[in-house]
Amino acid sequence: MGRFRTIRNVHERIIEAPAPTVGTLLDRLSSPHDPIWPAPAWPPVRFDRPLGVGADGGHGFVRYRVSAYEPGRRARFDFNPPMSGHHEFVIEPLGQDRCHVRHTLELQRRGPMLLGWALAVRWMHDTVLEELLDNVERAATGTVPSPVRWSPWIRLLHRLTWDRATAGDLPTGARLVRAAFGRTDYSDAWRMRMRPGMPRDPESWRGVLRGAPFPVVGREGGEVLLGEDAGHLDFRASIHVDDRQVTLSTVVRIHNWRGRLYWAVVKRVHPFMARTMLRRIHRRLALAAPSAAERAQNAPAPAVPPGS
CATH class of the missing domain: 3.30.530.20 (START domain)
Structure with missing residues (x-):
């Protein structure tokens, strides 16, 4: 030794x-x-x-x-x-x-x-x-x-x-993506832990899909839902944020053999792309956040107990 x-x-x-x-x-x-x-x-x-x-x-x-x-x-x-x-x-x-x-x-x-x-x-x-x-x-x-x-x-x-995204279930609070389709042929969810000072507004996280500007199809609470419908399949991506974590979820509904063939290829790279994009914006937003001292200066003053 x-x-x-x-x-x-x-x-x-x-x-x-x-x-x-x-x-x-x-x-x-x-x-x-x-x-x-x-x-x-x-x-x-x-x-x-x-x-x-x-x-x-x-x-x-x-x-x-x-x-x-x-x-x-x-x-x-x-x-x-x-x-x-x-x-x-x-x-x-x-x-x-x-x-x-x-x-x-x-x-x-x-x-x-x-x-x-x-x-x-x-x-x-x-x-x-x-x-x-x-x-x-x-x-x-x-x-x-x-x-x-x-x-x-x-x-x-x-x-x-930098932290890596981990796999999980669709968040309980992500009601939009859970109700997106009556039948779902594919779903996944990748999550990362929130750090102090990171934005809690899911709109701030829409850059996770940079390069693929899907339209917003719904907003509710801490979730924003993006997606697009096509003849071969329908796709939804949910960004859900709470005090503990940010989650990028995907659900897909396939319509026909073209959709099955297309998704058979895409789903091989989709998990890698999803967790990579989430990790990238997680780091970018962390580096853009105000410093701890700046946040503390702007935080509400603590309540003073009555009679103190």
Whole structure:
């Protein structure tokens, strides 16, 4: 067995804002209106409970548990096995109107894991942390003089590691596509998880069928239905969006032997095309979304309990 090597990675920034102001931003990490984590461009931080000691979760494939938490000042996360190490945020005051924000990662790696860190994980980690510090600065001061820029390598890694669509059933809430035909000869559904800040209006997702501008034949709630009728077959595509996921569904009704022959060929490539198109627009809309800090600034103020 090879020896472990401890990787230490530090990101820090001076913020021209009081430490208590910045501390309130850290306290909202993983909340519905998290102002600092750079989602949806990167997988969001999710825990099984509000931020606090014992909360278990992580982001993407990285899993960890909150092992120490000092509200407004410090949060430490210990990695779950088989990973070993921790990462933490610390906020230190520098007088009344400035503070120092630091993130430290200490991780034990060995053999091939070291190569993965050097070639890919480190670069994505560095970008996520710098974008997070951009959000801290933007939320606390209103501006970021030098926001992080993605290198061509990061853009490639981001594209290669983006979520994949998974197969599922027609959504229960997609009533238009479920009622489209009295008889259905083919159906499928591909879905992807929604990330914070992604649009919930299904009209925003119509670009999933870019290059095949089918007319809209129905709208209802979180669903828009597109389709076309022809002599050999009828086709409907549904885009259904809710708070959990976006689903691209297809139903086909075949009329005759020409339709059966046509669909026998098309259905071999259709699943690949459907999940590829959904993944492409999922990523495009995530990259076009406002930053976490911008969304938090525009979010409604929390209700104040009576008598407080």
